[in-house]
Amino acid sequence: MIPRVRRNDFGVLTPPELGEWEPTLTVTVVIPAHDRQETLDLTLAALSAQSYPEHLVDVIVVDDGSATPLRLPEIVPSRTKLISSPPGGWGRAWAVQAGLDAATGEVVFVLDADMVPHRHHVEAQLRWHHLAPYVVALGWIDFTPAAGEPPAQAQVVAALEAGTEESLFPLSPHRHDWAEQIIHDHDGLRTAPSSLATRIHVGATVSYPAALLRSIGGMDTSLVLAEDTELGYRLTQAGAVFVPDPRSRAWHLGLPTAMREYAALKRYNDPYVADRVPYRRYLRTEAGRQWLVPYVDAVVPAGSYEDTRATVDALLASSIPDIRVTITGPWDTLTDGRRSPLADPDLDLRLIHAGFANDPRVHLTAPATGTPPFRLFVPPGWVPSAGTVERLVAYMEEHDTGSLRVALEETAQGVTAARLDRTAALSRAALVATPGEDRDDLIDALFGLEWVDGETWGFTRRPAVYPPRKKPKSELELLVAERDKEITHYRRRTAALRAEIAQLRREAGKNGRDAARWREKAEAWRREAVRLTRSRDRTALKRAVRKVRDLAFPTD
Numbered sequence: 001m002i003p004r005v006r007r008n009d010f011g012v013l014t015p016p017e018l019g020e021w022e023p024t025l026t027v028t029v030v031i032p033a034h035d036r037q038e039t040l041d042l043t044l045a046a047l048s049a050q051s052y053p054e055h056l057v058d059v060i061v062v063d064d065g066s067a068t069p070l071r072l073p074e075i076v077p078s079r080t081k082l083i084s085s086p087p088g089g090w091g092r093a094w095a096v097q098a099g100l101d102a103a104t105g106e107v108v109f110v111l112d113a114d115m116v117p118h119r120h121h122v123e124a125q126l127r128w129h130h131l132a133p134y135v136v137a138l139g140w141i142d143f144t145p146a147a148g149e150p151p152a153q154a155q156v157v158a159a160l161e162a163g164t165e166e167s168l169f170p171l172s173p174h175r176h177d178w179a180e181q182i183i184h185d186h187d188g189l190r191t192a193p194s195s196l197a198t199r200i201h202v203g204a205t206v207s208y209p210a211a212l213l214r215s216i217g218g219m220d221t222s223l224v225l226a227e228d229t230e231l232g233y234r235l236t237q238a239g240a241v242f243v244p245d246p247r248s249r250a251w252h253l254g255l256p257t258a259m260r261e262y263a264a265l266k267r268y269n270d271p272y273v274a275d276r277v278p279y280r281r282y283l284r285t286e287a288g289r290q291w292l293v294p295y296v297d298a299v300v301p302a303g304s305y306e307d308t309r310a311t312v313d314a315l316l317a318s319s320i321p322d323i324r325v326t327i328t329g330p331w332d333t334l335t336d337g338r339r340s341p342l343a344d345p346d347l348d349l350r351l352i353h354a355g356f357a358n359d360p361r362v363h364l365t366a367p368a369t370g371t372p373p374f375r376l377f378v379p380p381g382w383v384p385s386a387g388t389v390e391r392l393v394a395y396m397e398e399h400d401t402g403s404l405r406v407a408l409e410e411t412a413q414g415v416t417a418a419r420l421d422r423t424a425a426l427s428r429a430a431l432v433a434t435p436g437e438d439r440d441d442l443i444d445a446l447f448g449l450e451w452v453d454g455e456t457w458g459f460t461r462r463p464a465v466y467p468p469r470k471k472p473k474s475e476l477e478l479l480v481a482e483r484d485k486e487i488t489h490y491r492r493r494t495a496a497l498r499a500e501i502a503q504l505r506r507e508a509g510k511n512g513r514d515a516a517r518w519r520e521k522a523e524a525w526r527r528e529a530v531r532l533t534r535s536r537d538r539t540a541l542k543r544a545v546r547k548v549r550d551l552a553f554p555t556d
Contacts, residue, residue, distance in 0.1 A: 002432045003132045005241045006446055007400055008197045009190045010135070015127040018120045018247065019051060025106045025129055026056050027122065027207070029077075030099030032092050033113035034064040038150060039253045040113040041073040045153035047111075048077045049160035052122040060102055061113075064095035075153040091224035096203075100210075100218050109207040115141075116168065116251040117205070119160040124248035125207045134212055134431050136240045139205030139248040141176060143255060144169035150253075169251050174259055176202065183244050193400040194424050195279040195373070197242045201232025205250050212238060216371075220276070226269040233277045237371045239427030278322065278373055288321055290361065293370030295322040296389060302329030303380030305351040310462035314383040315376075316361060320390045324372065326363045327356060371423060378418045382408050385458030392420050392457060402447025403440070408454040418459065422447060 005012055029047060033040050040061065047059060058079040063070040065085060072082050083102060085095045096110055107129050109122060117139070125137035151159075151168060159165045179200040186192035189200065216234045219227055235242075257265055274283035278295040298315050302308055308327060315325050329349055344350060356362040374393055378384065392404055402425030406418040425447040433442055443449050473481070 001434065004432050004446060005132065005134075005428075007194065008192050008241055010128075010132075010241050010243050011190050013128065013131040013135075013243075015131065018123055018127075021127065021130075023053055023056060023123070023126060023130065025126060026058075026104070027052070027107040027109050027126055028099070028103035028105030028210075029057065029059045029109045029111055029122070030096055030103060031059065031061045031111050031113050032064055032095035032099065033061055033066070033070055034092075034095075035066045035068070036113035037066075037068070037070055039116075040070065041075075041153055042116045042150060042156050042253070043111065043113055044073060044076045044080065045156040046116045046118075046160060046165075047080075047122075048075050049119060049157045050077075050117070050122045051120050052126055054078055057122065058105060060099045062095040062099045064092065065090055073153060075157060089221050091221075091227075092203075093219040093223050093227035094221045096227075097219040097221050100213065103210060106210055107207050108210045108213055110203055110205070111250075112204045112252075114253045115205055116156060116165075116253060118165045118249040118251075119163065121205070121248050121250050122207075124245050128243050128245065129207065129209060132241065133209050134238075134240050134428070135209070136201065136212075136235055136242050137207045137248070138200065138202065138242065138244045139250050140244065140246045141202070141204060141250055141252050143172040143174045143252045143259075145172050145254065165251075169253070172255065174255055179244075189242060189244055193397070194236055194422065195397060198232040198236040198279065199229075200242060200244060201228055201235065203228035203231070204252060204256070205248070208235075212240065223272060225265065226272050229269070229273055230276045233279065234371060237373060237423045237427060239424055239429075239431050276370075284322055291322060294324040294372045295320060296324070296374045296376055296393065297367075297372040298323055298325045298376040298378060298389075300325060300327050300378055300380055302327055302349055302352055305348045305355070306466045307381035307462060308348075308352050309355055310383050310466045311378050311380050312356065312362060313467075314385075315378065315389070316359075317386055318384070318389045319387045320393070323389065324361060324363065324367065326366055327352060329364070331364050373423050375421045375423055375426070376418070377421075379408070379416055381462050382416075382418065382454070382459050383462050384418075385460075388458035389420075396420060396422060400447065401450060402443045403449040405440075405449065405451045406454045406457060406459060407451060408459055418454065 003013060031040070031043060044059070044061075047057075050057065054077065057077055059077045059081070061070065061072070061080065061082045063082060063084045069084075070082060072080060083098065085098050099110075100108055107126060109125065111117065121139060125139060128135045128137045156165075156168065159168050179202065182192065182196060182200055183189050186196070189197055212235070216238045220230050220234075223230060232242075270283055273280055275292040278284070278291070278293055281295075284291065284295075300308060300311050300315070312325055312327065315323060329352070331349070331353065334346055334350055334353060341347075353364065357364060374396070376389065376392075392406075395401070396404060402422050404420045406420070407415055408418060409416040421443075425443050428446050429439055429442045432446070433439070440449055
């Protein structure tokens with residue numbers, strides 16, 4: 001049975017120790033190259049001294065229109081061939097695809113022509129492919145300024161065979177810090193959520209199961225940059241597990257464009273990435289825009305005209321405009337032959353077709369382009385609120401859940417439910433399933449499955465009359481009504497505050513008058529006190545004068 005990795009937790013896989021196992025898988029190393037003869041020579045020399053069995057390795061160098069055609073140097077792996085990119089395109093993705101088309105190995109190992117792998121580089125990655133057929137293994141890159149005279153091919157081979165390849169080049173302080181930080185923060189990537197794990201896919205040294213890579217169409221050859229980002233996204237949707245292996249080390253000769261010209265590269269890549277990678281939400285902030293690959297792919301089976309229209313209308317009015325709706329039904333039964341328009345047995349199907357056939361966001365057959373990360377199924381007649389889909393997706397992203405089942409109604413026939421599935425979970429389940437195994441149980445084991453209540457998440461039955469006879473208020477009218485309500489509330493509050501201020505002023509006036517009266521009384525009391533004091537002093541003086549007189553003129 002194929003091993004089952006939950007989310008990206010590859011800890012259930014136990015790789016053998018380097019040099020202590022017997023490999024069996026064949027591998028084709030694809031090297032895209034454009035004007036890289038000097039560094040290509042060192043890449044091929046290092047590949048000739050790998051620890052992985054030579055009879056299991058073949059190498060394809062793809063010359064992507066070099067000004068001076070590339071040549072194979074003196075030291076190369078025994079089964080190495082040089083081909084040219086086919087006409088009709090150019091760029092790294094085009095060259096890698098040419099190598100993939102010519103590859104015969106069970107594993108395709110893509111290595112850039114400015115990489116010098118250590119001796120166990122290929123072996124370290126290939127051991128993971130022997131454990132599960134959906135692993136994408138990534139090497140660990142050390143950067144070097146590559147200044148001065150490069151070593152000769154023989155020197156590279158000798159260093160690898162002696163185990164001293166660490167000393168081949170001076171180490172640059174520059175690293176893929178952002179990728180290594182993600183790996184470090186998530187237990188070697190084992191706890192990284194799906195939307196984050198895909199970000200560390202760097203194509204300079206990476207190996208894929210050939211069957212998995214071909215099943216998703218290989219490279220997007222319309223891209224000349226950002227091809228690794230786009231491919232990493234599609235691999236995630238195909239159910240891949242990403243394994244960065246620090247023991248698969250390699251030198252990168254010189255700094256890559258992403259380090260030398262980051263701002264210019266980002267400016268170029270952003271519109272291409274925004275169109276193809278829905279996970280990059282920060283690139284999709286414009287209201288009302290449509291993209292090549294939507295965030296959510298919603299499916300509504302055709303029912304009655306009213307039921308189907310109500311459900312589709314609600315989905316199109318979602319707070320996430322980044323949604324594509326497909327209405328499934330037997331559309332091929334609709335013909336243009338003579339019929340009774342009102343008694344047509346396919347009348348509802350015909351009305352649905354008429355209502356949505358010209359809406360670019362609605363499809364009547366499954367679209368051939370793009371693989372959205374989320375797939376939503378809603379039975380006709382059930383209406384999600386404007387924020388329902390956004391809330392459901394946010395919950396799944398927060399918990400990295402594989403599937404949500406939304407219970408809408410329970411009848412004698414069973415439970416009517418909507419469901420939101422993670423595409424990566426569906427794909428992983430298909431990769432590891434055994435005949436007869438329940439898909440929901442498998443999704444639960446691989447990513448987690450939860451049941452939730454539809455009413456709590458904003459699902460309701462459509463109105464009895466649909467579409468409504470009364471024209472619904474426009475968004476502007478609703479906004480004006482909401483603002484009028486707020487203004488009325490603030491006016492009432494202002495009036496209450498004014499009344500309170502008036503009352504306080506009245507109380508302040510009364511207190512002022514009382515204070516004046518008390519001041520008048522205090523002044524009167526002061527004057528009375530002065531009068532009494534003076535009166536008492538005069539009486540005492542009169543008594544003293546009489547006593548003096550009596551002493552001076554006694555009567556006897």
